Amino acid sequence: MAKSFWLIKSEPDVFSFEDLANCPGKTEPWDGIRNYQARNYMRDEMKRGDLALFYHSNAGPESGAVGVAAVASGGARPDPSQWDSKSKYYDAKAPKDEPRWLMVDFKWKAAFKRLVSLKEMKETPELDDMLVVKRGQRLSIQPVELKHFRAVCEMGGLSPSALKKLGV
DNA sequence: GCCAACGTTGGC
DNA sequence: GCCAACGTTGGC
Numbered sequence: 001m002a003k004s005f006w007l008i009k010s011e012p013d014v015f016s017f018e019d020l021a022n023c024p025g026k027t028e029p030w031d032g033i034r035n036y037q038a039r040n041y042m043r044d045e046m047k048r049g050d051l052a053l054f055y056h057s058n059a060g061p062e063s064g065a066v067g068v069a070a071v072a073s074g075g076a077r078p079d080p081s082q083w084d085s086k087s088k089y090y091d092a093k094a095p096k097d098e099p100r101w102l103m104v105d106f107k108w109k110a111a112f113k114r115l116v117s118l119k120e121m122k123e124t125p126e127l128d129d130m131l132v133v134k135r136g137q138r139l140s141i142q143p144v145e146l147k148h149f150r151a152v153c154e155m156g157g158l159s160p161s162a163l164k165k166l167g168v
Numbered sequence: 169g170c171c172a173a174c175g176t177t178g179g180c
Numbered sequence: 181g182c183c184a185a186c187g188t189t190g191g192c
Contacts, residue, residue, distance in 0.1 A: 011190090035175075058190050118191080136173040138189050 003167065004045055005149040006052040007132055007142045008069065008106065017054045017066045017111065026108035027072045031079045032089040034101060038141040042076040042102050045143070051166060052106065053144060053152055055132065064117035065152050068166060069106040076102035109166060113157025126151050 008030065010016065020028055033039060050071040057063055078099035081089040094100040122133045131142045144152075150168055158166075 009190090037175090060192080063191075135191095136189095138174065140189090 001047065004047070004050045005144040005146055006041075006046070006050060007055050007065070007144050008052045009055045009057040009140045011058045012056040012062070013059075016056065017069075017108070020054070020069060020106065020108045021111070023108070027105050029073075029079075029103050030106050031081045031103045033079070033103060033140060034089065034091070035140060038139055039076075039102055041141050041143065042104050046071050046076060046104050048072065048074045049167075051109070051149065051168065053149065061117065061119070062115065064115045064119075064121065065112065065156060066115055067111040067156070068109040068153065068158075070109050071104050072107035073105035076104050079103040110158060110162060112153070116152050116155045120155065121152070124151070124155070 012018075015028075020026060033042065048071055052069050052071070053065045054067045054069050055063075055065050079089070079101040081087040082091040082094040082099065082101045083096060084090055085092075089101075091100060118133070121127050121130065127133055127148055130144065130148045131137050131139070146168075150163065153163055153166075153168065
């Protein structure tokens, strides 16, 4: 099946792209997603090998896309933090036998040579209908069209050979 | 730190 | 099932 493309948001103060690079195997379970639409994307559409723009949110002028990560798990699986009463992601209403929240693993793939800021994305006509540049768009996992994915990667300074290596 | 946007909750 | 209240996100 063809790859799908995504944008995943993280606050760099909480978990940055650099943090992902420093994880064992450069891979980390993407837990704590507590939004049904985002969950449904993970459940229904994300698959191993899909690529995501890693987006730093809530970071002032540094808000923007910083690199590329890949889905490293075979589809979504239950997010254990929903059952952990000590976790900030604990959900008392999540039945033990029927997980309400899911997660996938993301693996660090490639860092941009430079930040592609939200401001810059908004100023790029080619990206006009990309979700992330739209007002009030808060989804932490968003689908991205291939043309937008490629355009952002190019703005970030990834070379054609780097893109080819990623399979874009 | 402000506040608009917007998803979720819960009373009715 | 409506919708006001509330909480969170995230740009600015």
